[in-house]
Amino acid sequence: MTTDIDHGRRSFLIAAATTGAFFGFARAAGAVALLDQLVSPGMAYAGSLFEPTVWFAIDHEGIISVNVPKAEMGQHIGTAIARILADELEADWDRVRIVGVDTDPKWGFMVTGGSTSVWTSFPRFSRAGAAGRITLIEEAARLLAVPVSACTARHGAVHAGSRSILYGDIVRRGRLARRFTDDQMKALPIKPASARSLIGKPTPALDVPSKTNGTAVYGIDVEMPGLVYARPKLPPTRYGSRVVSVNDQAVRKVKGYLRSIVLDDPSDTVPGWVMVIARSYYAAVRATELVEVQWQGGDTASVSEADLFRHAAELIADSGQGALLDTGGGDVDAGFAAATQAIEATYTTAGVLHFQLEPVNAVALEKDGLFEIHTGNQAQGFILPVLAKALGVTQDKIVMRTYLIGGGFGRRLNGDYVVPAALATKVLKRPVKMVLTREDDTRLDSLRSPTVQRLKMGWDTRGDVVAMEHVAVAGWPSLTVFPGNMQKGTNGASYDPFSIAGADHWYEVGALRVRAVNNDLAQRSFRPGWLRAVAPGWTNWALESFLDEAARTQGIDPVTFRLKHLTAAGRNAGEAPSAVGGALRQANVIRRVAGRAGWGRSLPAGSGLGLASSFGQERGMPTWCACVAQVKVKAATGQVVVEKLWMEIDAGSIIDPGGAMAQAQGATLWGLSMALYEGTGFENGQVKDLNLDTYTPLRIRDVPEMDIAFTESAEAPVGLGEPPTTVVAPAIGNAIFAATGVRLRHLPIRAEAVKAKGPST
Template sequence: MTRLSKVPLTDHPLTRRNFLIVSMGAGVAFGFAGVAIAALDPASPDQQPPAPGVEPSLWFGIDPEGTVTVNIIRAEMGQHVGTSIARILADELEADWSKVRITHVDSAAKWGLMVTGGSWSVWQSYPIYSRAGAAGRIALIEAGAKILGVSPDACVARNGAVVAGGRSVTYGDIVKRGEITRVFTPEEMEKLPLKPVAERKLIGKPVEEIDIAAKINGTALYGIDAKVPGMVYARPKMPPTRNGSKVVSVDESAARKVKGFLRTITLDDPSDTVPGWVMVIAESYPAAIRATDLLRVTWTAGPGADVSEKDIQDRSVKLIATPDAGGVLDTGGGDTAAAFKAAKSSFEQTYTTSSVLHFQLEPVNALAFEKDGMFEIHTGNQWQSLILPTLAKALRRPESEIVMRTYLLGGGFGRRLSGDYAVPAALASQALGRPVKMILTREDDIRFDTIRSPSVQTLRMAFDGAGRVTAMVHDAAAGWPTQIWAPFFMPKGVNGVPYDPFSSSGADHWYEVGVQKVRAISNDLANTTYRPGWLRSVGSGWVNWALESFMDEAARYLKLDPVAFRLKLLTGAGRNAGSAPNAVGGAKRQANVVRLAAERAGWGQKLPPDTGLGLATSFGQERNMPTWGACVARVRVDRKTGMVFVEKLTIVMDAGTIVDPDGALAQTEGAALWGLSMALHEGTEFVKGRAKATNLDSYTPLRMADVPELDISFVESQEVPVGLGEPATTLTAPAIANAIHAAVGVRLRHIPIKPEAVLAALKIKG
């Protein structure tokens, strides 16, 4: 059973199978004008422009029928992000939900940063869309009052209409009358009164997801569905290395025998995104597949052709042992070396993780062509703002002449943050002078994957004579995706060395541990062997694995209960007190979810033999956007086979205001199960510069039969809504490892945890 609840907790049973910123003058940030709403779905070529209406802001429009169209800049990949954002605006606007529509907009500079990741979407959208809705409501009330011949103070907005006593006028009729003239300055926008929580009708309430019908009836279009007349198909012949490969020769003789084969194109890529790529062009995709298999290409391999997983991990170990390597995070200062020297005792452990692949259901693909002076890229993408400059460099044309058309994503999970797959399609189309649709096979997709780097982490903790924690050091080494893809996102550490925040977030935790030092180290060998990528988990996905495994071990070193030990350190004092607007309550809120999860899971109860409970907690990612969470895993270990059976996951999340309860549940379920999958099943290794596993016959994620009982709860809160797409992912692996120790007394410090590792640990223990 899966249970969704808030605290106070109410069970919700489910089976487990089952603002245009109007340039009317400086300072005008929100205005109304009678213009046509031009935001269309590019994936629906037969869609007709809507009737002229008003665009109260960049973020939404209202037509004469009262239909509210909300513009969404976030990618939809199954999380119903459009519904979540639309309900934020619609609630403040007092719109009729049955007349609310969403449109996922194309890339354009006016939208600002277009990125879907890091569990940022609702958190970053909430202040923008809520104020846009509030401004719209005020302007509509003023216009409606004028039509009704009363004072605005005598009116209220309700369900898509302005009401005064027994009389009313709908939003559509107000738009038809053209009475809306109100303009707000940025300062006025900041001071707009938002609804009291008690008056919310959509936020936190059960409503129908706007996009479900299209997904069910097949009308929803994904990138792989994109097509235009006259297009041809392409598949790449993958080079031996991700970086630096060069084509020596191409032999088409066998490929020419395939009916439908047209030609090959050796890509010239100024952006160096796809070095050594040869594209096979054909009239159909099956022909492109067959011809590519028959194509013979000789390359000079780039760096990393002889690199193995062990080489990468050995490099991390060496870097951790180099005192001045890496960037040091700001954790409040203090001399950790002196603290360890003065300590009565200390404790140290090292934790590792394997390479992890994305394996999203829809392999990466892109349709590219030039039309009316614009180069169009039709594809599903999570970070349009990131790939557009790369496309401009590759195509040798201004970014203003490139547009990315938006489609649904058949899975993103961080793979579609880079958008690198748009480059080869665009280059092939440019060289051929016609539309090219590139689709990667599953094996191609994995060879081109931006994998989650393997990692090595060493943690140390110092104690005084009374067992009080006086210092903590955390060194984390791995390949850095942000260094490769978005170095402008990297802050400088207190030692002046830039670091990847998405490879260290979580290590700057909310525990009170005396003086603290976190060192984030870039594995240069990993970065040159392949292109590390982000993968669903908030931050790196490996940091909390080490941190929460270590906290459990430290508790047992002190002979303390792991829950009691964590609660003792989550004091909410000093830098861990939290602050407005996003981290009100600080570590005390984290302590609360730990306490609730433990109580709900029956912490301390007597369990059957070889069965144990393990707890892990996290704040999700950035300290300025914490999503407090705790998970208790109930695990049974088979001593004969080494098999680990996860029987139940009890999860309590505090994400502030829950905007979309259904979406919050689905997001937490999916995140937790992915974390479980990476804990016990997922993982590959690098052999001669390539991932060993290339398909699901050798890479085996969690199967349905292994899905445990889920008990998921949300703390009832009026605080700012923060992210829920990923935080639960980082909770499950350490909770499982901690539960294994509780069950059979062995400690596993590498994920995935395989049966043979369990057996080996049991043998050593025995």
């Protein structure tokens, strides 16, 4: 079988009898012979394996296969997880392989998002490695006829004085019957940070070779015998549309056209969809353009962004709307009543699209009563119940095969795109491959919701902050995609934590009230989604811009103002295992980045420095970030040129230095992109921009100099993929104010707004 880029990857054949999907680097036991040819040399599936837990196995050659239940979408999560395990196992890194696993209850709830993968995987995989090391040492001691106390594990072997035995030989010769229960695993000690040999050290990423030689397989690559292709004819509204008639007379001249199917979807995921079926993808694309469909549209067909913002303002004005977060108590109303000075500001953000390189796609087939879904997906646990409802089967009748993802960024947390392929295969009784065009993908996108936020702060006669309020109105992704994630507020109302995280900050501001409000009009108009950092992408824009306003209102340097209120008192003290140090760690990254950027130095007219800080995603797993932006504003045009970005990140222990830096760089640049370049309008019930001719993310020519550093730490590792995005926009906004005196309160920041001195100054 050839493995050149043109033929090897694009013509990759998934055998109908496969029990799992090739992940790009290695695969699980039980693969068909065709796929076995593709694994790394030395990989062994026959005979006994050493499997002390479900998370890894060692064969007779000493090859260590690490089972990764997380989606690989360019963030090297397999390498990070394998490194965690291999460090505790004392493995030879050259003999480690990673295996992408299909859905199975034994892996637990499968989801990759929220920058939680390393954070949640570290305890599990480090102890799995410890279990393997302990067992191998015990059996090596027996084989070498020495006490266990005389043995140590190092670099894939157990050593006892001058003698040693390789892990592969222990597996081949030994009696490795020991298995660990969950309770036993939790009780296992792991290494201190000082003893780590792989974590935090430069080592090659395991997924890069297959991605560069063309053998890596993405969901869009899947082919199989008997496959037909589908493209959807999308309805005028995301919800509420109903097909009145379908006329395919004109399309019958398209060679390869087969039929058009009106989908009946009991899950109401894709209401009003018509699937156009053909023998080739080209024919499906061409035929879809010619099929004539009449719909009865939904009631959101005329909704615009102005409608969404107007409705949000009405919701904010009604204090009875939304859920109140537990922010530690205190009488906010009494605080404002006693305040001698107060400020208030409203911030808005436009909708943001994902535009991942690989458009959404899925292959579905039914075989022997089992539905197979071949696709790249971030949250199998989210979509399996929806698929079961749509197909009218139990979840055990569905298996999702794992593939590499050509860009996720939260889009593939919503697996809505697998439903139409599954429904089509149920009707046709043959494999169906659905690939959306770029425009289709954009119309179907689970965009980051447009938002409106109101913030208020009051001071007493001494200038101390006595009360603060933060209200955020947005579409809520969990409400539609994963209702099980909804939480209860202190007033009994439900809220989506992914709509408000970041507003429950670590600053000491007296009594704090945070209110999360659902924009129900947005919820009916589109399918709100997760997009790299989700709520902190908007809450931190408002919070850190507002703190800058508050500091300047008080006549205090913005850095000094922040440090003054990061006291780590009470609930802001932090706690083990993930938030040790609390607000003091946020203060530390602020000091460090301000020092590196030369905060307070003089700059030419029209240039300025701005700072913003955050704890990233969630209070329970804070990634402390601080950013300084240096900008130059062209007075004649209002164009903002970002000259340099400094970033300081405290993410606890850094597992994979190369992957961590790549994540931080990508997140920083996307933060810049969403600050100045990305953002779509909403018109007539649809997003305004459908392709990259009008939706214009950051271009290479506009990339500034970046100076990114990680605070050295031995604390628990937390998330890295998203937190840096949240501090760039407010740092830029604050820098623009420092340079020009223009305070901008809407994202994205456009040159016209700067030139006009902002929409709300």
